[in-house]
Amino acid sequence: MLSRNFRLQKVGNIQWLQKNYNFSRISFCIDELIILDVSRQERDIPKFCNCIKTLTEGCFIPIAAGGGIRTIEHAKSLLQSGADKVVLNSSIFSNLGLVQQIAQEFGRQSIVASVDAKRSDMGYTIWTNNGNIPQDSFLGNWSSNLANLPIGELYLNSMDRDGTGQGYDFGMLDHLPKSITVPLIIAGGAGKDQHLGEGLSDHRVDAVATAHLFNFVGDGLVKAREKLLSDKYNLPIWDVEFNKFKKLYN
Amino acid sequence: MKQNIIVIDYGAGNLWSVLNAIRYLGSQASISGNPEEIRGAECLILPGVGSFRKAMETLQHSNLAQAILEAVQLRGCKILGICLGMQLLGSHGTEDGDTVGLGLIPNRVDKFTDRELSGNKIPHVGFNTVNFAECKGLFSNFSDEADFYFVHSYRMLPENLQARLAICHYGVEFVAAFEKNNICGTQFHPEKSQTNGLMLLDNFLKL
Numbered sequence: 001m002l003s004r005n006f007r008l009q010k011v012g013n014i015q016w017l018q019k020n021y022n023f024s025r026i027s028f029c030i031d032e033l034i035i036l037d038v039s040r041q042e043r044d045i046p047k048f049c050n051c052i053k054t055l056t057e058g059c060f061i062p063i064a065a066g067g068g069i070r071t072i073e074h075a076k077s078l079l080q081s082g083a084d085k086v087v088l089n090s091s092i093f094s095n096l097g098l099v100q101q102i103a104q105e106f107g108r109q110s111i112v113a114s115v116d117a118k119r120s121d122m123g124y125t126i127w128t129n130n131g132n133i134p135q136d137s138f139l140g141n142w143s144s145n146l147a148n149l150p151i152g153e154l155y156l157n158s159m160d161r162d163g164t165g166q167g168y169d170f171g172m173l174d175h176l177p178k179s180i181t182v183p184l185i186i187a188g189g190a191g192k193d194q195h196l197g198e199g200l201s202d203h204r205v206d207a208v209a210t211a212h213l214f215n216f217v218g219d220g221l222v223k224a225r226e227k228l229l230s231d232k233y234n235l236p237i238w239d240v241e242f243n244k245f246k247k248l249y250n
Numbered sequence: 251m252k253q254n255i256i257v258i259d260y261g262a263g264n265l266w267s268v269l270n271a272i273r274y275l276g277s278q279a280s281i282s283g284n285p286e287e288i289r290g291a292e293c294l295i296l297p298g299v300g301s302f303r304k305a306m307e308t309l310q311h312s313n314l315a316q317a318i319l320e321a322v323q324l325r326g327c328k329i330l331g332i333c334l335g336m337q338l339l340g341s342h343g344t345e346d347g348d349t350v351g352l353g354l355i356p357n358r359v360d361k362f363t364d365r366e367l368s369g370n371k372i373p374h375v376g377f378n379t380v381n382f383a384e385c386k387g388l389f390s391n392f393s394d395e396a397d398f399y400f401v402h403s404y405r406m407l408p409e410n411l412q413a414r415l416a417i418c419h420y421g422v423e424f425v426a427a428f429e430k431n432n433i434c435g436t437q438f439h440p441e442k443s444q445t446n447g448l449m450l451l452d453n454f455l456k457l
Contacts, residue, residue: 027444028444031376031399053266057270058274060271060442060445060447061443062399062401062439062442063267080264080265081266082264082267082270083264084264084299084401084442105300106300107299107301108373109299109373109402109403152373181371182371182373183371183375206371207376235377237397238397238444238446
């Protein structure tokens with residue numbers, strides 16, 4: 001488990017995660033879980049699949065998984081291991097055939113296109129391959145291609161803000177054409193509930209993502225959700241809260 | 251409560267999540283794509299993601315469609331269709347051209363029209379509020395409304411569906427869930443809708 005996307009900090013392995021980060025518990029303050037394999041070495045999809053199965057036992061929310069998906073078989077095995085969607089990043093540049101194939105086989109709703117953008121003189125440059133390779137494309141001119149891809153959601157991450165906790169980079173959104181009609185998840189930079197609220201208040205944003213360390217510190221995320229709900233943000237409510245439900249059925 | 255629950259495997263859908271939820275509720279279920287086993291089941295769950303046409307073709311070619319109809323219509327086996335699985339219970343679908351569904355209920359499945367959407371995005375993805383006409387049977391223990399997780403671009407309109415209904419609104423009112431005797435469907439994913447979904451699944455198992 002790594003706490004950041006680009007300036008990665010290793011915080012623990014899967015045993016650490018299970019011990020310190022109760023996904024079943026935490027799943028009750030989020031609407032969706034995104035699990036990314038950001039290993040720098042050769043990806044091991046079967047191992048990643050097992051990881052997902054283990055981590056998500058007792059989680060009853062949508063799960064998106066990605067990192068290193070290069071073939072339809074990779075996508076298939078993730079979708080059979082508890083993932084509802086696959087997250088594609090490099091493939092949406094280098095392997096459009098795969099995107100089409102996954103969409104045909106599992107429907108476009110099963111694809112989350114993840115785009116890593118970094119501010120540059122010309123606007124926002126798009127980076128792929130774990131944020132290691134800059135593309136010639138800029139968010140502004142390339143994102144019209146995105147409108148034609150068979151995807152279900154767009155996960156737009158600011159590499160500048162990622163892991164900083166300084167808030168989202170809404171400047172990225174100014175570069176997205178109107179022709180992109182799929183739901184947009186903004187990522188990179190959220191460090192407190194106020195940032196999540198700012199994202200949810202922007203009419204161009206459909207969902208806010210966070211991978212920031214504040215998830216791991218005490219009950220930061222639980223508190224953040226409570227605050228947003230009390231501020232009347234339109235978040236789903238679960239009638240029976242988790243502990244009560246546990247008692248009811250176990 | 252012991253019952254022979256089968257999650258139908260026809261190559262579409264997140265079977266693991268459905269199994270996971272049923273097990274959490276203390277029931278045992280198995281995954282099967284075998285028509286004989288399905289014919290003899292007491293309780294069927296038909297999950298599904300992907301295209302209506304492709305799913306129906308697979309169900310027909312593998313003789314699962316016939317097995318499901320026999321179990322549900324002749325023996326009164328209860329069935330829960332989830333997402334595409336609910337749509338497949340309908341009479342027709344228009345995804346990838348007009349396709350005949352299982353026909354367990356008379357309703358058609360069509361894409362949200364632009365007029366209906368009035369600016370809403372497609373697919374309809376995320377949690378949305380579902381309203382229950384009456385909180386009995388499949389909808390026991392809920393108050394008038396609850397939030398569930400949806401992912402879909404096609405919807406079933408509630409006209410002429412003589413059933414206990416739950417309605418969701420996304421530009422237009424569509425069938426979020428229904429219970430018609432032994433036939434149930436949810437357009438949303440109960441296995442992905444936290445305690446609300448678990449409660450609904452539990453209701454189904456207890457029907």
